[in-house]
Ligand code: HEC
């Protein structure tokens with residue numbers, strides 16, 4: 157009797173423990189606590205670097221940045237991005253996930269996140285405009301469009317270690333409060349080109365005028381590349397050839413050489429993946445290059461290297477011979493770098509000429 161009573165208590169105890177364990181595990185599975193570091197590594201580190209050191213994106217781990225950035229600023233910047241600049245809008249992250257990322261970003265600094273009063277800064281925006289041309293335009297662009305290129309690594313003048321962000325930008329203006337912009341101008345950001353303007357000889361009133369001027373950008377904000385979808389470049393160019401597969405490959409090489417390219421190599425689509433001799437002989441890629449254009453493109457934006465050398469693919473599919481390439485116009489959209497526009501348009505026209513000559 158005594159032992160059954162004991163067993164009963166024991167079983168109840170075990171049952172309770174099990175319920176607690178599995179219950180809480182179940183709860184964890186349903187409501188996983190977002191892991192800020194993991195989310196940062198997944199969504200941000202490719203651009204902002206491991207530990208916020210910077211890359212295609214500006215560095216985030218700077219003490220002067222973390223000192224002046226409010227949680228709200230960080231949250232809104234992640235949610236809204238910077239339209240027209242390379243910083244994307246993270247529309248599908250949940251609020252808790254964004255908060256977890258923000259908390260993780262704060263672990264790089266031991267300062268407490270700043271809270272700013274909502275009070276707008278009152279100043280004279282006309283005076284601000286004059287001060288802006290004199291003190292800011294060289295880095296942030298005459299119209300606040302931001303420096304050319306992005307972040308710390310790409311297409312920047314060598315004497316400018318970090319590209320100045322766009323200020324006439326819907327995402328920036330929605331995220332930054334007047335008081336935060338003011339604090340940034342007063343303090344500057346040590347270890348970046350952005351100086352403290354109190355130390356540059358401006359007084360508080362000048363800074364208020366500058367903030368009013370920046371706020372006035374809201375009326376004529378740059379919305380980025382808001383071309384209607386139907387005018388956007390198609391991602392691939394596909395032409396049907398009226399020649400046999402082998403003839404088409406020869407035509408393609410001839411057309412590329414005719415357009416001042418040098419043929420680098422040709423290979424079967426799955427060469428190196430399939431056993432030697434067993435490659436798919438109906439799919440071939442021709443690689444070609446023009447070193448002049450290549451150097452021009454790399455000087456503007458070294459990320460173009462990801463898509464070089466130029467390549468065009470010929471495939472025989474269901475009796476048809478197709479000649480295909482990515483659309484070079486897409487590159488300028490993709491890199492969000494308007495300096496590439498002219499070059500990409502030129503490449504697009506050259507590709508069309510090559511594709512036509514190959515297939516007609
Ligand atoms: C020598 C170049 C340079 C000059 C001059 C300069 N800035 Fe900057 N500014 C920068 C850089 C670079 C950053 C980004 C720093 C960073 O990585 O956090 C920056 C950041 C900022 C930011 C924060 C923007 C953001 O997205 O975080 C504001 C606001 C700003 N600058 C306003 C101004 C104003 C107004 C002036 C003129 C009074 C000015 N800057 C002058 C280079 C400059």
Ligand code: HEC
Nearest residue numbers: 199200203212213214233238241242243302306307321322
């Ligand atoms: C594709 C590259 C890219 C990705 C991915 C990216 N960013 Fe950015 N981010 C940028 C660039 C570039 C800027 C500067 C905007 C400019 O030049 O106008 C920026 C700006 C920012 C700023 C403003 C910095 C300042 O000085 O005020 C914050 C904050 C930020 N990013 C956080 C994040 C976080 C957090 C993530 C991940 C959830 C992320 N970014 C993902 C490229 C990126």
